[in-house]
Amino acid sequence: MVRALVELAAAVAAAVGCAVSWSQVRYLVLVAPVTSGEPETSSVSYHPQMLLLAGVWATGAGVLAVVGIARLRRAARGTGVEYPTGVSSSR
Numbered sequence: 001m002v003r004a005l006v007e008l009a010a011a012v013a014a015a016v017g018c019a020v021s022w023s024q025v026r027y028l029v030l031v032a033p034v035t036s037g038e039p040e041t042s043s044v045s046y047h048p049q050m051l052l053l054a055g056v057w058a059t060g061a062g063v064l065a066v067v068g069i070a071r072l073r074r075a076a077r078g079t080g081v082e083y084p085t086g087v088s089s090s091r
Helices: 002-023 048-077
Strands: 026-031 041-046
Touching: 002 048, 041 048
Parallel strands: none
Antiparallel strands: 026 041
């Protein structure tokens, strides 16, 4: 049960890391005018490394959340695994 709670806490921390990384992904770039006399415009550009980092954080958060929830559900269901009659748990 403690391990499941640690995994869920790590999932929350990874989600926070994803949010922080995602907030740093975009930046504005000035674009030169197409013809003379026109104003400069701005465009949004993205940092590929920060996009990758946000994706890794999101993937890690998802995996940890699924594993933590599954472990909590298993712990709440019971302490042991029930095998049908005649089936051994040893290999």
